[in-house]
Amino acid sequence: MSPRSRMGELEQAVLEALWSLDRAASGREVHERLDGRDLAYTTVMTVLDRLARKGVLDRERDGRAFRYVPRRTRAAMTAELMHEALQGTGADRDQALVSFVGEASAEDLAALRRALDELA
Template sequence: METLWSADSPLTARDVQESLHGRELATTTVLTVLSRLERKGLVTRERAGRAHRYRAVSTREDHVAELMRDALDAAPDRGAALARFLGNMRDDERAALRDLLG
């Protein structure tokens, strides 16, 4: 996902594979992962000749926000979960949150 989030345009499986410097991954392995990400709704693909090009459905920030919402939804006591979360934030993060809420 990091590779797709960082890209300016859709990437082929080979593009993704080449961006993973130092990892000995077969193109079929990269295609399998991209296919799974597509089934999960995290990426879309479009035909580009004989290949497909893949693009992230949302930004990294949108994805993280969704994960945070999912985690909150799973908490039986949302208030307690939020209090614990805020208690673990750095002062500058709490200040940024106050600015966003203000």
């Protein structure tokens, strides 16, 4: 099971905040990015620590504090989640792919075509 599929909603929000900062960030910076959620600073720090222990984040010492950075990009984690979902379909894998493509938007289909062209 991928790290992202094992994450709770708050863990995902913290990870999204880090991706939006696009650099190593302190707990304070992540807390500020989550300002609209009415979370205690200590709660954010607990989540950051938990994500680091799960291997989702790297942390580096910065004086007495730490700075956190995601180990993978949003795209890499999303791809891992999609791959994991397809593996769980067993014999229905082809049908799952057909269903996915059948419900995809025009933009998604264009992106998929570009990706397939790059791989060919």
